[in-house]
Amino acid sequence: MKIVDIRATTVAVPLEAPLRHSNGAHWGRFVRTIVEVEADNGLIGLGEMGGGGESAESAFRALVPYLKDHDPFQLEALRFKIANPTASLYNNRTQLLAAIEFACVDLIGQHLGVPASDLLGGRVRDAVPFASYLFFRYAAEGHAEIRTPDQLVAHTAELKAAHGFTVHKLKGGVFPPDYELECYRALAEAFPGDRLRYDPNAVLSVAEGLRFGRAIEGLNNDYLEDPVWGLEGLRAVREQVRVPLATNTVVVNFEQLASNVLRRAADVVLLDTTFWGGIRPCVKAAGVCETFQIGVAVHSSGELGIQLATMLHLGAVLPNLTYSADAHYHQLRDDVIEGGKMAYSEGAIAVPDGPGLGVRLDRERVAEYAELYREMGGYPYDRDPGRPGWYATVPNARFADPTVASVE
Numbered sequence: 290m291k292i293v294d295i296r297a298t299t300v301a302v303p304l305e306a307p308l309r310h311s312n313g314a315h316w317g318r319f320v321r322t323i324v325e326v327e328a329d330n331g332l333i334g335l336g337e338m339g340g341g342g343e344s345a346e347s348a349f350r351a352l353v354p355y356l357k358d359h360d361p362f363q364l365e366a367l368r369f370k371i372a373n374p375t376a377s378l379y380n381n382r383t384q385l386l387a388a389i390e391f392a393c394v395d396l397i398g399q400h401l402g403v404p405a406s407d408l409l410g411g412r413v414r415d416a417v418p419f420a421s422y423l424f425f426r427y428a429a430e431g432h433a434e435i436r437t438p439d440q441l442v443a444h445t446a447e448l449k450a451a452h453g454f455t456v457h458k459l460k461g462g463v464f465p466p467d468y469e470l471e472c473y474r475a476l477a478e479a480f481p482g483d484r485l486r487y488d489p490n491a492v493l494s495v496a497e498g499l500r501f502g503r504a505i506e507g508l509n510n511d512y513l514e515d516p517v518w519g520l521e522g523l524r525a526v527r528e529q530v531r532v533p534l535a536t537n538t539v540v541v542n543f544e545q546l547a548s549n550v551l552r553r554a555a556d557v558v559l560l561d562t563t564f565w566g567g568i569r570p571c572v573k574a575a576g577v578c579e580t581f582q583i584g585v586a587v588h589s590s591g592e593l594g595i596q597l598a599t600m601l602h603l604g605a606v607l608p609n610l611t612y613s614a615d616a617h618y619h620q621l622r623d624d625v626i627e628g629g630k631m632a633y634s635e636g637a638i639a640v641p642d643g644p645g646l647g648v649r650l651d652r653e654r655v656a657e658y659a660e661l662y663r664e665m666g667g668y669p670y671d672r673d674p675g676r677p678g679w680y681a682t683v684p685n686a687r688f689a690d691p692t693v694a695s696v697e
Contacts, residue, residue, distance in 0.1 A: 290400055291358045294327040295389070297349035299342050300658035301665055302593060303622045306429035309673065309689070311462025311490035312681045316668040317429060319591050319617070323625060323655060324349055326392035328361060332399045334392030335646060337595035338384050339563065342667050348385055361393035361400075364569060372566060383566045390567030391599050391646065398645030405602040405646050409572055416637040417604035418613040420486065420511075421445060421454035422589065422620065423476075425463045427675060427695040434695045438475035445476060448619065452633035455483045456511060456613040462489030462681075464691040466497050470504055477508045484613075488514035491538055492685035495525050502530030511535075511612055512557050512584075518683045520545070523554040533557055537588040541565060546574055550581045557612065559588035562599040571603050579609040587614035594626035597638070598646040605640040625654045 301318045308315040322345040324336035338345060355370055371386040398405045406412045423445060428434040435444050441459075448454055457476055461469040466489070473487055485508060493501065498516035505513070512535040516526055520539050527534045535557035540549050541564045549555055558578055560571040578585045585607060587600050597618055604614055613636070624630045626648045631638050641647025673679055675695055679687065 290332070290361055290396065291329045292326055292356050292361060293329050293358075295349050295353050295356065296325045296327070297346040298323045298325075298655060298659050299346055299662050300593075300625060300655060301662035302625065302658050303661075304620050305622055306432040306434075307427040307674065308424040308460075308617075308620060309426055309463045310424065310460055311492040311685065313669065313671040314427075314673045314675075315591070315670070316674055318661075318665065318668075319593065319621065320662060320667050321591070321593050322346065322349070322388070323593075323595065323650070324388045324392055325650075326361070326389060326396060328396055328400075330400070332396050334361065334394070334396035334399070335595045335648065335650065336388030336390070336392035336395075337593055338388040339590055340667065340670070342662070349388070352385065352389065356389070361396040364390065364393060367393060368566070384563050386566045387563045390569065391562070391595065394568060395645035402644050404640070404642060404644060405568070405599075406605040406640060409568065409602060409606045412605040412640065413608050414605055414640075416634070416639045417587070417601050417610075418456070418637040419454065419616050419618075419633065420456040420458040420613040421448045421452070422615055422617055423448075423457055423459045424620070425460070436691060436695060438472045441472050442475050442479045445480065449480070449483075452619060453636040455636055456486070457483055458486045458488060458514075458615060460488055460490070462492040462685065463689050465688045466493060466501050468691045470501060473505065474508070481509070484509050484511045486511040486514055486535070487516075489516060491515040491518040491522075492681060492683055493517050494684035495522055497684070498522070498526045499529055502526055502532050506531050514559070515539075520548060520552075520554040524552065527554060527556070533584065535559060535584070535586065537561060537564070543570075543574065543577075546577055549583070550577070555583070557584035557586055559586045559615070560603070561588035561590050562596060562603060563590050564588070568599050568603050572606065575607045575609060584611060585609055586612035589615035589617050591617050593621070594624045594631060594648050595646065597631065598641055598648045601638060601640045602646065623654065623658075625651060625658060627651045
């Protein structure tokens with residue numbers, strides 16, 4: 290089996306509403322690039338990468354000379370062909386590698402007639418549990434704003450009733466820390482049997498991180514995720530707060546993982562199949578974490594169904610996955626895969642059983658959302674449409690005003 294072509298299509302898939310985060314917002318849609326790797330036996334493997342637009346499409350086309358006639362089974366050679374660590378200093382291709390690796394794993398599974406999880410060591414679970422991913426958001430057609438503690442609790446109750454979530458993650462860093470602490474405590478009071486996690490995307494100062502961490506010590510926390518920036522900042526907080534710390538920002542490769550092993554800064558590493566360069570590196574990293582008793586979770590970087598499938602197959606094979614995974618997925622209005630969005634059941638999503646990743650493209654949906662991307666284009670992820678001229682700093686001191694209602 291040899292690669293004969295690589296095609297990339299950028300799509301914009303609508304969200305229920307614009308989602309606010311510490312560095313800006315998701316402006317009512319996810320922009321993703323869908324990758325198709327065609328083999329000489331007629332099989333097509335699927336990959337996915339965040340954003341990129343025309344530049345991503347061009348970048349994937351530029352890989353054809355590198356990978357034409359490459360055997361998809363040769364995944365270690367693929368890593369060096371695309372992301373040689375010295376050559377890629379001049380052109381960071383880790384996320385490109387990830388999308389191609391997804392597609393090659395998909396091709397191998399289709400060729401052998403087995404699910405990707407069988408190629409990764411075999412399943413230890415058939416469904417992966419997820420946390421509700423809670424955002425402050427602007428209002429949109431059919432969906433109210435989320436700004437106040439009462440609105441947040443009501444939204445969480447709706448998600449819990451619809452999908453069965455028993456773990457709730459609040460994406461913070463939007464409003465002043467004391468206000469978000471009030472919101473977090475409201476969740477704890479409203480759902481006393483459920484577990485909680487808070488992620489302000491590293492925009493708190495060390496002093497604020499310490500104060501917030503100490504204030505939640507008595508709650509039913511999974512962990513405090515990236516309260517501050519950097520391994521040294523996390524170490525400073527971890528030394529003085531009795532809540533496990535997690536990160537998806539500063540342990541995203543093996544060198545950083547080694548540093549965290551030698552001098553512990555994070556108790557939990559959120560593995561992202563895109564950030565780490567594929568599914569297989571995440572499996573390897575989970576093995577290191579297992580050895581050194583570092584917790585693992587699965588990170589969400591704004592996936593559609595293809596990357597979600599990689600997260601599910603990853604979650605299926607990790608015996609030390611003791612935390613619910615993250616997913617923005619329930620925030621989407623639609624997907625580009627056959628059958629539309631995958632369903633939650635009791636807070637979990639079943640691992641696809643089909644060969645490879647187990648998902649296939651719905652060509653009509655891809656065409657529809659590729660056209661939507663051509664109409665609307667991309668958006669600046671690190672800007673907030675409701676705060677013209679604002680941009681975040683790290684640490685941040687210019688938070689949004691929680692008394693100002695958003696306008697639809």
